[in-house]
Amino acid sequence: MNIPVPARLALATLTLSLALTACVPPQTPDLPLVTTLGFEGFDAQQTALKLRGGTPSGLLSRDAEPEYITVAPDGKTAYVTLQESNAVATLDLTARTWAGLKSLGLKDHLAAGMGLDASDKDGGINIQNWPVQGAYMPDAIASFSIGGQTYLLTANEGDTRDYTGFSDSVKVADLKLDAATFPNAADLQKDAALGRLLVSRTDADTDGDGDADRLVSFGGRSLSVWTTDLTRVADTGDLFERKTAELIPSSFNSGGTNSTRDTRSDNKGPEPEGVTVGQVAGKTLAFVGLERTGGVMVLDVSTPAAPAFVAYANTVTPDADPRSGLAGDLGPEGVLFIPAAQSPNGNNILVVANEVSGSTTLYSVADSGHLTLLGRVQVTPYAYDKGAAEIPAYDPASKRLFVVNGATGGLDILSLADPARPALVGAANLSSYGAGANSVAVNNGVVAVAVQDTVKTNPGKVAFLNTDGTERAPSVTVGALPDMLTFTPDGSLLLVANEGEPNDDYSVDPAGSVSLINVNKALQSN
Structure with missing residues (x-):
């Protein structure tokens, strides 16, 4: 089609304007830089809400320890797992207040x-x-919508104090x-x-x-599906244990290898920890990392009341010594789905960060939901059980993957330009912000990293970086022990779960909280 020059110029100007707009979070002028919400308002309701207690503090505000956050697809509501309290809190993002909390x-x-x-x-x-x-005591939580209804998925890991x-x-x-x-x-x-x-x-x-x-x-040793009012509609029951018993019996309920077979049966079993969700060939699939046994369970949750087993991928070499560096991927911590429209090769990809082996693994996701090993990068020198690969986040524009490295306290930067050969291209030293990174999230080229203080009971910080690891804007102070963080779909807010764990002798027990950071103000403060 032959477009006149003036029209072409107008179209080019509009395209550039839209591109620039896409890189800037929506304006939120009326919001403060940080709004931090604690759980003090629920303290008097702890018994009525049937929340787990019995701690020295006896207060939900001290016991809650927010772990993971998911934001509903419409961006209006967030759901926060309070793992040790066996509860989920609901956050109204429009009013910036708690909408409820339920065991x-x-x-x-x-x-x-x-x-x-x-x-x-x-x-x-x-x-x-x-x-x-x-x-149930879930760690990770994810959300998805089907037929106009939003559902929540929880990976029911369990945890002790x-x-x-x-x-x-x-x-x-x-x-x-x-x-x-x-x-x-x-x-x-x-x-x-x-x-x-x-x-x-x-x-x-x-x-x-x-x-x-x-x-x-x-822990529930399972994946559960919930409505947004926290009514349970499905639970996978003993599926994870039955399937691992069928498919990898020699390392059932283990630390990933034959030498540790059955050692976890008395303590949380396979420990489902990470969960993410993706749309694949018209189906809604859940990907669940089993922290102890290892590997990833794939479930079809297109019918939320009836999750169906699809596949199990496990790359462990079960007869190898786990400390040797030859046992493969041990201890999946963070799982990330990269949809085909954003991936570097135009195909659906699943990323798994394995904290025990310090490896980051990429799988191709077939239309059937089955996983095929695509690429892998191992932290060197080998660091056994040091958290050298924990939480991943991806930036589609730069084709870079950011992985929390607990062994260094920093952030590893990987190029996925060729996802079959992920390559380390840089690392961000975060020592000027605190003791080390706990989680990372990316939106429109903004890399946000949760960093705990050198004294974990003190307030932590969120660092804002560019995709090359340099500072994008000054850090923002949040609550104690900031962990998982996530952007709202429009990029205007960054939500941070401040876990607030006590010190070892329990003499200092900071409040758990969630911080809402006004991203536009944070970036303009530079």
């Missing part, structure tokens, strides 16, 4: 399809129903079980039964008479 309840391991392998001393694989309830000053975990064998509730207590407390299972001390005695009226284990 996730307990999973019944006596129900059909909800079994678990509860012992590392039972001779191997032994998935069955037990009189145990599981606190274990410090020199306070511990909430105990083995079943070390509890006095209520005789009426557990008439077969002697059998249950054998090592090959429940005796070795790690459960919550603080959740055990419901009537205050000194014995355990219920057994509450840490």
Whole structure:
């Protein structure tokens, strides 16, 4: 088509204007630079909300420890996992206030399809129903919409509070079980039964008479699907343990290798930790990293009430010594889906950062949902179990991947120009901001990094970098121990989960909180 010169100039001007606009977050002039929301308003409701307590503080505002955040696709609401409290908080991003907070309840391991392998001393694989309830205690959370309805996905890892000053975990064998509730207590407390299972001390005695009226284990060992009012619509039950038992029996419930087979059965099993979601060939797929057993589960959640197993990818060499650097990808921590429209090769890609092996792995995602190893980069020198590859984030314009390196405290910068050969092209030294990075997020070329203070109970910072690792704008102070952070879809706000863990003797216990950073103001402060 022959377009007149004036029209071509006008079109070019409009195109340039739109391109420039896309690189600048929407204006939010009425918002302060930082709004930090604590949980003090829920302290008086902790019992009524049935939130896990029993800590020295006895206050939700101290116990909440926000872990992960997802923002609904419409950008109006965020959902925050409070892992140790076994709850999710809902944040109204328009009003910038909490809209609610709800306990996730307990999973019944006596129900059909909800079994678990509860012992590392039972001779191997032994998935069955037990009189145990599981606190879901999710780490990562993701959101997606189908048919105008938003759903949440939680990776139900579980976590304990274990410090020199306070511990909430105990083995079943070390509890006095209520005789009426557990008439077969002697059998249950054998090592090959429940005796070795790690459960919550603080959740055990419901009537205050000194014995355990219920057994509450840490984590659901599953993926759950929830509505936005935190009504559970599905749970994968014992699927992860059953599938790993079927597909990699020699390293079932392990630390990833044959030498550690069954060692995790008494303690959170495969530990689903990271979850992300992607649209593939008209299907909505969930990708779940199993932190201990290793590998990634792929589930079709297009029908939210009926998640369906698609595939399991595991690149571990199970007979290798995990400390040798030859065992492959151990300890998946962060998972990231790069849609075909943004990927460097025009195909759907899944990125997995493995904290134990310090490797970052790329998979091609087929239309079927199956994963094929595409590329891999190993941190050198090899750093076993140092968190040398934790959380990844991707910038499509520069084709660069940013990976938190807990071993150095910095941020590794990888080029994905050829995703089959990811290459380290730089690293950001973050020592001027604090002790080290915990998480990273990218939006429109802005790289945001959560950095904890050298004293973890002190307020931390968010560093704003360019894609080459140089400073983009001055850092912003947030709450104690900032962890996961994410941008809203329009890039106007950056949400930061300030975990606020206590120190080891529990003498200092900072409040957990979520900080909302006005991105435009943060960038203009340079």
